[in-house]
Amino acid sequence: MSSKRRQRRNQCAGKSRHESKENADYAAYLMRRDKRAWLHAYKCRFCRHWHVGHTAGQRMRERVRRLLSLSLDGAKSGGVKD
Numbered sequence: 001m002s003s004k005r006r007q008r009r010n011q012c013a014g015k016s017r018h019e020s021k022e023n024a025d026y027a028a029y030l031m032r033r034d035k036r037a038w039l040h041a042y043k044c045r046f047c048r049h050w051h052v053g054h055t056a057g058q059r060m061r062e063r064v065r066r067l068l069s070l071s072l073d074g075a076k077s078g079g080v081k082d
């Protein structure tokens with residue numbers, strides 16, 4: 001469970017690398033269109049090329065959305081009594 005850093009380096013080896021931001025952006029655009037996933041081009045600090053992957057910001061947004069839906073459920077069950 002505590003091997004996230006190692007996984008990140010492995011991801012680097014397994015992913016396609018792009019020489020420029022333009023290439024990576026275009027690849028991200030195509031993947032977004034195909035998979036309808038929120039993918040983003042980012043510069044890798046290990047190999048100094050560009051990869052396409054999920055953004056940390058999107059993960060945060062999904063977490064917020066989940067929290068929001070949970071609070072909505074809570075509002076329903078503990079809702080207004082007549």
Ligand SMILES: [Zn+2]
Pocket residue numbers: 012013044045046047048049051
């Ligand atoms: Zn890399």
